Amino acid sequence: MKKGFRTVCVILAACALFSSGAFAQSKTTVTIWNYWETPKHQETLARVCKDFNDSQGKIEVVTKYIPFADFKKQLSIGAAASELPDIVIIDNPDHASYSGMGIFADITDKMASWPDLKQYFDGPLNSCKLNGRLYGLPFGSNCLSLFYNEDMLKAANCQPPKTWDDLKSVALKTTKGKVHGFGISSVQNEEGTFGFLCWLWGTGNSSFKINDANGIKALSLVRDLVKSGAMPKEVINWTQGDTMNQFISGNLAMMVNGPWQVPTMREQAPNLKWNVVQLPIGKKAASDLGGENFGVVKGDKVDESLAFLKFVASPAEMKTYINDFGYIASRKDVAATQFTNDAVMKVFSAQMASAQPRGPHPRWPEISDALSLAMNESLTGIATPEAAAAKAQKTIDSIVGTK
């Protein structure tokens, strides 16, 4: 009897295996690479893919996580070895590099008939273009603003800073014992550049101009913050996630960070009293346009990929995930409906007005490296802001060409 039962089980299992195998074969698999590290983002992305997979029977979308630090490496190795996914979710300043490399498919003509394209904001959509051709779609946008710990500022009798001078003095007043007044991720890579550019642009400069009074002023700001002890020198080893962790652990009174941290912060530190204001202003208001784009990889699955993109970009679907990501929608009609009851996220929406995209330039990584190097040199005191600026400018000019 027992033996018979077992046989039945085996047969059933074999049938199940066989049928599911046959089922999977009839579907086209579309692979998406992404680098979102927080579990919340991963869960939401998985849910969106499931929505799509359930909505039709022909295409199966699967996601693959690759750490941010490895992402570009994997992508360029993949390009050289022709082992690429079908869609990548990519940091917007890199889009031009990869379009230039010839990895992404030109979808201009295929998308021309799609009426929703008009709904996109110009900034994010332009970051998907190279020489007027479209190579992807924006996923969502974000920007940087200033987070502050309400209790700490109150204890130091301070208002949230509005200017750079305010920032320096409030940061100094709130620095006490283990608590530092201010922190911003300053790693020597794209993440650090991202943080530094809002100071550089705040002086009125472009991403390509640093060796002048303005650029030196921006570099001096970071140096002064560290020199006075208000900002820990360790920010050169902090990612944006690390900075957020320091903030919710009560080691920072203020930080510059983005809206994508908000869902996690609410979850992990429900009792922390914090708020967000727009970034302190130097000469003019400036923030960094962040966010990801969908890049459609060249190959035989472009149509399937586009079917997925059109699905996730539809207003109905976008509304289900964009808030969970802590992103501001790249579509005007969806953005208008976002955050009507969320004071914190409204600040980021408002900050978007002054957010600029980085670059764009196919050799942006090299320019970005020169900028983050200059910022690190001034921050650690290894070089004066003047020397750092001159060196960075030399590198940038050799890439962009002096005008």
Added chain:
Amino acid sequence: MNRIRLFFRYGNIGYLFVLPAMLYMLALVGYPIVSNFILSVQDVTVTTLNAPVKPFVGLRNYRMLFADGVLQTSLVNTFVFTCCCIVFQFIIGFALALFFNRDFSFAKPIRGLLMIPWMIPMTVTALMFKFMFSSNVGIINQFLQSWGMIGQPIEWLLQPQLAMFSLIVANIWIGIPFNMILISTGLTTIPPELNEAAAIDGANKRQSFFYITLPMLKPVIESVLLLGFIYTFKVFDLVFVMTNGGPVNSTHLLSTYSYKLSFTLFKYSQGAATANILFIILFAVSVMYLRFVYDDKGAA
């Protein structure tokens, strides 16, 4: 056909036996080396990666690297790092091996436990040391401060020289067990009769160490040093995780700098050129080692 048969008839069948190994070496060692060299004399960047014909630029990549300055820093760093690590790893490893070679209870289990640093994945070790050396929350500063040895926290990973020092300390810790276990094995091959005979002839501990143990261990020491050199010279993960070449490019080694050029800045050709410099140095060291081994055999 006949000719081939004739060729093998005269004792040349050996060529057939080494053929698989030769093919394997050609495909997996020879090809990458050649292709890397070709890459380093071309100009391959983001814009030319997928182009059918890559522009040939001769030695321009090498010249540009030497003009830039970071390459020199990483060359010096790599040598300083390797030499410091090897000297300390070797001395401490040797001392421990001698210690555990004495027959006391628990000698073997403790020696086994000492292997743990070698078994922990490098990334884990690197993260651990990164936390320990952190200037605000690191345990090292905490201890030093509570013992009153320092007033202000030391900026271990935030100052160029100190960051290099921290990397070296971490790598020595990792490398000690490797040296210890190889030398221990070497020690067991020395017959105890030699030392006994020397003792009867009136040699003291120091003499028997310098005139028996050391000469008997010479081949082991040579291979330990060579392997140690190669392992240390091409170390990557430790530096990548602990400092990623920072602060301000001051702790880049050839390996991490090459990685950065290729995969952060997309200057594939310059990355390849840096990797070639690394390769040439390691190749020279290996050739020197082989000469040593052959000379020894010739003398014996």
